[in-house]
Amino acid sequence: MGQCGYNLIHPIIINNAKETQHKLMSNIPIIAGNWKMHGLSDALSTALLIDEPARLSLAKTVIFPPATLLDRLSQTLKAIDSPIEVGGQNCRSELSGAYTGGISAEMLKDAGATRVLVGHSERRHGLKEACELVAKKTLGALRAGLSPMICIGETLEEREAGQTQAVLTRHLSDSLPDALAGKDFQVAYEPVWAIGTGHIPTDSQIVEAMSLIRANLKARFKTGPMPHILYGGSVKPDNAAQLLSLEGVDGLLVGGASLLAKDFTKIIEAAGRDA
Ligand code: PEP
Numbered sequence: 001m002g003q004c005g006y007n008l009i010h011p012i013i014i015n016n017a018k019e020t021q022h023k024l025m026s027n028i029p030i031i032a033g034n035w036k037m038h039g040l041s042d043a044l045s046t047a048l049l050i051d052e053p054a055r056l057s058l059a060k061t062v063i064f065p066p067a068t069l070l071d072r073l074s075q076t077l078k079a080i081d082s083p084i085e086v087g088g089q090n091c092r093s094e095l096s097g098a099y100t101g102g103i104s105a106e107m108l109k110d111a112g113a114t115r116v117l118v119g120h121s122e123r124r125h126g127l128k129e130a131c132e133l134v135a136k137k138t139l140g141a142l143r144a145g146l147s148p149m150i151c152i153g154e155t156l157e158e159r160e161a162g163q164t165q166a167v168l169t170r171h172l173s174d175s176l177p178d179a180l181a182g183k184d185f186q187v188a189y190e191p192v193w194a195i196g197t198g199h200i201p202t203d204s205q206i207v208e209a210m211s212l213i214r215a216n217l218k219a220r221f222k223t224g225p226m227p228h229i230l231y232g233g234s235v236k237p238d239n240a241a242q243l244l245s246l247e248g249v250d251g252l253l254v255g256g257a258s259l260l261a262k263d264f265t266k267i268i269e270a271a272g273r274d275a
Contacts, residue, residue, distance in 0.1 A: 028058055028059060028060055029058065029059040029060070029228075029244060029250055029251040029252075029271045030059060030060045030061075030062060030186065030228050030230060030250065030251035030252075031057070031059045031060070031061050031062070031251055031252050031254065031267060031268050031271055032061075032062040032063070032064065032087075032149065032188075032230065032251065032252070032253045032254065032258075033061075033062070033063045033064065033254050033255075033258025033259075033264055034064045034089060034117065034120070034232075034253060034254065034255050034258065035063065035064060035065045035066060035069075035089075035258060035259060036066075036089065036122070036255060037066055038066070038259055039065055039066055039069055039259075041069075041072070043065070043069060044069065044072060044073055044076050045261075046259070046260070046261045046264075047063055047065075047073055047076065047077060047082075047084060048076065048080070049261035049265070050084065050261050050264050050265055050268060051077070051080060051082045051084060053265045053268045053269055054082065054083055054084045054268060055082070055083055055274075056269075056273055056274060057268045057269065057271050057272070057273065057274060058271050058272040058273060058274050058275075059251065059268060059271035059272075060083070060085065060251075061083065061084045061085070061268055062084070062085045062086070062087055062115060063084060063085075063086050063087070063258070064086070064087045064088065064089045064115075064117050065086060065089075066089070067088060067089070067103055067108075067111075070086060070088060070108065070111040070112060070113055071111040071112055073086050073112070074086045074111060074112020074113070075112065078112070085114045085115060086112055086113055086114070086115075087108070087113045087114060087115030087116050087117065087146070087147075087149070088103065088105070088108035088111075088113045088115075088116040088117065088146075089116075089117050089120070090103070090116070090117060090118065090120070090123060090137070091103055091104060091105040091107075091108055091116050091118070091137055091140055091141060091144075091146075092104050092105075092137070092140065093133070093136035093137045093139060093140040094140065095140075095143070104140065104144070105137075105140040105141045105143065105144035105146050106143075106144045108144070108146060109144045109145060109146055113146060114146060114147060115146055115147045115148070115149055116137075116141045116146045116147075116148055116149070117148075117149050117151060117188075118134050118137040118138050118141065118148050118149070118150050118151070118175075119131075119134035119137075119138075119150050119151045119152065119171070119175050120151045120190075121151060121153055121190055121192045121195055122195075124151075125155070125192060130174075131170065131171060131174030131175040132174060134150065134174075134175040135174065135175050135176065135177045138150060138175065138176065138177055138179075138180065138185075139177050139179055142177075142179055142180070142183055147183075147184040147185055147186070148180075148185050148186075149185070149186040149187075149188055149230070149253070150175055150176060150185065150186070150187050150188070151187075151188045151190050151232070151253070152167075152168055152171035152172060152175065152187060152188070152189060152190070152213075153167075153168075153171070153189055153190040153191045153192050153194075153195075153232075153233070154167040154168065154191055154192065154193075155167075155192045155193060156192070156193035159191070159193065164209070165212060168189070168209060168212055168213060168216075169212070169216065172187070172213065172216045172217070172220075173216075176220075180221060180227075181220075181221050181222075181223055181224065182221075182223040182224035183224065184224075184225075184227075185227050186227050186228040186229070186230060186250075186251075187213055187217065187227055187228075187229050187230070188229075188230040188231075188232050188253040189206075189209050189210065189213060189229060189230070189231055189232070190231075190232035190233050190253060191205075191209075191233050193233075194232075194233025194234050195232070195233045195234070195255065196234070196255060196256060197233075197234060198234050199233075199234060200233060200234045200235075200239060200243075201233075203242075203246055206231055206243070206246050206248075206249065207246055207247050207248060210229055210231070210246070210247065210248030210249060211247075211248055213229050213248075214226070214229060214248055217229075228250040228251050229248060229249070229250050229251075230249070230250060230251040230252055230253045231243055231246075231249050231251075231252055231253070232252065232253030232254065232255070234256075235252045235253070235254045235255075235257060235267060236257050236263070236267075237257065237263050237266035237267055237270070240252060240266065240267040240270035240271075241270040244270055244271055251271075252267065254267055
């Protein structure tokens with residue numbers, strides 16, 4: 001990440017008001033990059049390199065950098081009027097308190113975040129975070145005025161045991177608080193076995209999961225715009241267009257392939273160009 005230099009004076013003159021208005025529309029795709037625990041100061045140049053493709057894209061581009069880069073990344077993007085949004089990868093549910101190392105949603109917002117990931121499988125499984133905690137963090141995000149992106153997904157064992165539907169249904173009912181009604185939020189379907197493995201579900205497995213999630217959200221959250229439902233797990237430049245073409249896929253959550261500007265650019269471009 002971040003091996004190239006950049007020019008702070010952006011060559012493209014754009015109409016930001018029009019662009020912002022357009023990209024707030026709920027039916028445009030979201031392409032989000034989760035940098036996980038990757039990136040030192042030079043990673044800021046990766047974001048600058050994807051600014052131009054993000055401006056040209058039909059999609060809303062989001063980066064979830066490590067917390068240490070959030071403020072600087074946000075300031076750097078603001079300085080060039082970039083349409084790229086930044087978000088936190090996690091938050092605590094509390095507003096403040098004696099939680100050494102903890103970061104509240106308000107702190108993320110103060111550092112420039114507009115969004116936050118909650119319930120990523122690396123936290124659900126690696127750190128044993130239960131659905132109930134994910135729901136509390138989601139409430140924290142709403143309290144701070146952040147748009148939560150709630151990750152759900154089954155393990156390989158659960159899929160092989162025929163439990164995918166039950167797991168997704170449980171994740172949705174237990175991780176999504178009622179307070180989300182009418183609010184801006186997204187659900188990312190990330191099969192645990194597809195994350196960082198190079199294995200992706202078949203098209204029909206993805207369409208089936210998307211349809212279950214959509215039906216569940218429609219039945220439960222009757223007010224407000226339909227949330228975006230993203231697919232995540234081994235998204236690469238060569239499969240992004242196909243994944244985005246699948247019924248019900250409103251965007252992509254990208255891990256490893258968001259770390260290199262050239263790969264992430266191709267994924268952003270796969271969403272199509274702004275008219
Ligand atoms: C992720 O961690 O959210 C993810 C989708 O990772 P990867 O793209 O590397 O599989």
